[in-house]
Amino acid sequence: MTVLDRQSAIDLPEPFHSWFAGRGWAPRAHQFALLERARQGRSTLLIAPTGAGKTLAGFLPTLVELAERPRNRNNPRPPGLHTLYISPLKALAVDVARNLERPAEEMALPIRIETRTGDTPASRRQRQRRDPPDILLTTPEQIALLLASADAPHLFGDLRRIVLDELHALAGSKRGDLLSLGLARIRALAPEAQTVGLSATVADPDTLRRWLVPQRGTSEMGDLVIAEAGAAPELSMLDSVAHVPWAGHTAKHSLGEIYALITANTTTLVFVNTRMQAELLFQELWHINELNLPIALHHGSLDVSQRRRVEAAMGEGRLKAVVCTSSLDLGIDWGAVDLVINVGAPKGSSRLMQRIGRANHRLDEPSRAVLVPANRFEVLECRAAMEAVRAGAQDGAVERSGALDVLAQHVLGMACAGPFDADALYEEIRSADPYSALPRKDFDDVLAFDATGGYALRAYERFARIRQMKDGRWRVANPMVAQQYRLNVGTIVEATMLKVRLVGGKARYGGRVLGEVEEYFVETMSPGDTFVFAGEILEYRTIVEDTVLVVRSHAKEPKVPSYEGGKFPLSTFLAAGVRAMLADPARWKSLPTQVREWLEIQRRRSRLPGREDLLVETFPRGGRHYLVAYPFEGRLAHQTLGMLLTRRLERARLKPLGFVANDYALAIYGISDLSLAIRQGRLDLGELFDADMLGDDLEAWLAEAALMKRTFRQCAIIAGLIERRFPGKEKNSRQVTMSTDLVYDVLRAHEPDHVLLRAARQDAATGLMDLKRLSGMLMRIRGRIDHVELDRVSPLAVPVMLEIGREMVGGEAADALLAEAEDELVEEAMRGDYRVQ
């Protein structure tokens, strides 16, 4: 303990002083710093690594204040909440409550601590409104619900402190938008309340600091406290002796080495990027599990009870390894984990750091992690990620402003709380950082949407959900509106999920529920098809209502390819790292021999992608002609680009047949000789890649894009245009999918500038289509296209070429599929006996 620490220690009130001393602990410097800031009445962001006592630091000022409170007998206990704790995970709120009760009990502090989640019984929730505890631990959705009631002033009026846990995971998402709006209202109800944000290391702490305090035109920020970093992680890449595959994501070649690592360590977390990768890897590990090691599987689609069992076994140290997805990125501390293995590319350095932090929650010992690349490009990506982690470099956050669909939900909630004045609410909303630049027109459009749908054709005045009163304030039109609001609250719109039930033989009922799968996965299966789920190979039988019936299969290999590229696209930051490494052969020394040779041959046969250029190769192969480009902008941006480029080539009568994309490259294939067309000047690559494709071409494509319809559906549900579905309430979930598509078509044709379409486009720009990134890239490469004409496929092109025929057909070729199906009919009709009469 430093002199300074001991000096401060004297400041701690008595029960705390002896409590710390009794455990042989000394409060850490950042814990004191937060106490100090609290006394000065400052809101503060604490950035601390896992295991640094972040949560205690956040609550210490609350505990001290509450401990001192009873001495002042003149004032009765204020009736409202004292401290509000908000976490992105239900389980985390419950866990933190438990960890908080222990010191409170041991110091005999007169404090009531309670949690409130979707699982809290209705009776207790009602009691909490009447008689709030001192400290309430809850989630963003519960905050929205509490604020949308007339009790809100009573509940929040006395609030002193707000603790936001894992703030980095909330800010920048729609859930964060909703929370930021809730905080704006809470600050209006309790102007004295201070906010504390707890966060892992982030690239740009200022965004989070602005989040903590009301914005008033100037960029106000909370204070910043950075805890001392823990020991640097021990990070290595598995240098597999086996042949490193050209493509794929399963890392089968490294299986034995992964198993050896698990055997040699106490408890290992094996992270993968998708549920299917988790299933496959788990399956493979069990095949070679000669020692019968207790290895478990954990991902978001598994049945909750099964996930809880795995978590419990993990907590008790009964497991040797858990194969998991981002379902375990955040959350409860497990001290026993001593190794993290990340299979596949890390995709972003921040996620990787978060995952590494899951190993060894003691601050002074280094976390240990091994990266296992699944293919050659991933070797480069892993290397770039390792350098980023060593330098402590984080991915930059994507710049975005608060979502309009979330705003629509919030404004309706505020009407449910009580009548509001539009001007005052607008000002309050702009005090939330994500909405600080919200134009008044957007606010007015959202308000009009909540009232009557906000259509230019003002047809629904008499069906309004909220109305203006004589004094100009807005109120809900009837109590049903508040009911609808409560059912619809939240920003998480799940993909339609179907239960998977394991039945025996011909049974249609009974059997065990294994978990849930996305509807779109089942959509393409036929009875008899086999697939991997919950660690078993299953045979698909049929669907009964919302349940997929399956039986155990004896097949060795599943028939339905569960291949699915990474769920997360490569971050811009890591992409730049990979490009830099490719462009600088001096740095190849650190790469495995096979990968180095691959790049050497590429350099000889073709060229290497430059740091800022766009390398484009054209070559013939097997009667087809190919164009391969290497933008390194992530799969989503590449898919959008591929869609737009094929439209352009089609228009130029260059007969493209299709394209495939991965995180690094894009390959377009077709019948016309593209090299020849370029040579003859019929195709100009500068024009082909011109950023003007983001104008009319994009608009034309968006009109039909299935992605856009999905995005619109989410916005429509969050904004409350379409009711959220609940299990058992809707007979057939497809009807809803269907109707939002119809609504989208009609709205787009007749009011293309409607606020919900604007919300959907804004989502598409940062989300599924990654337009922002695409447009940035097109600007960057203007006049910098490096074209090479080749007589055969280049080494660098092999990985993306291998994806052809392996990827599912996606996107927009619906009519082409119908034509194909029709052709089959013609063939059959020649043999068939049916004729049109």
Next chain:
Amino acid sequence: MAITACSEVDDAADPSDAAGVIALAGAELRLDPAGGLFWPAEQMLIVADLHLEKGSSFAARGIALPPYDSRATLMLLAGMVERWRPRAVVSLGDTLHDRRAGSRLGPAERDLLAGIGHGREMLWIAGNHDPDVVPELGGVHLPELAVGGLVLRHEPRAGAVREIAGHLHPVARVVRRGRAVRRRCFATDGRRLVMPALGAYAGGLNVRDRALAGLFAPSFEAHLIGGARTYRLAHHVCAPDR
């Protein structure tokens, strides 16, 4: 992650070329990819299940769907009338989504209706959503219509042949190469036919559903509505929902 295909239909060609031709109990009929049926011998355009004002019907229940569905539906009909210039237009029932829907039609929609009916016979067959005469529609209202050897009615009758009906909103689903496409369709076995719904907000029932498949001979066809033409598929090529 996608395959695009070049359209085989030239946009500049006569739109009636894009229409599939089928024979129904001896009558030659043309399938318009907008969702209507043209009967050259009778100079008659047949449509079904317009469900006008479905949007405002939802709005009354607090779900403010875009109020442009009637307009969108009528514009489709107007386009087909322009293309075929029929002597008569027959709507096979459920023209309006509910009994009061007629009074909710806006001025633009009324104008569209007037334009469609100008100089031709408008025949409105009663449906379960609109069993009564709707004065706003003009034209003639009737329970069903027998013409040229065929019966035109709203709800298909069990065992009937030589019948064109609506009511069931057939859609067909095709699964190919890991992707599913679901489209409205005409369903027929050459003896009877069920029309697709024309209404912009009308949902659909899969042709493999018993209520539809049970009407037809074991082997029947679905003519799916594509972007610029219809696609003729045997029933077994169509997949059940999910």
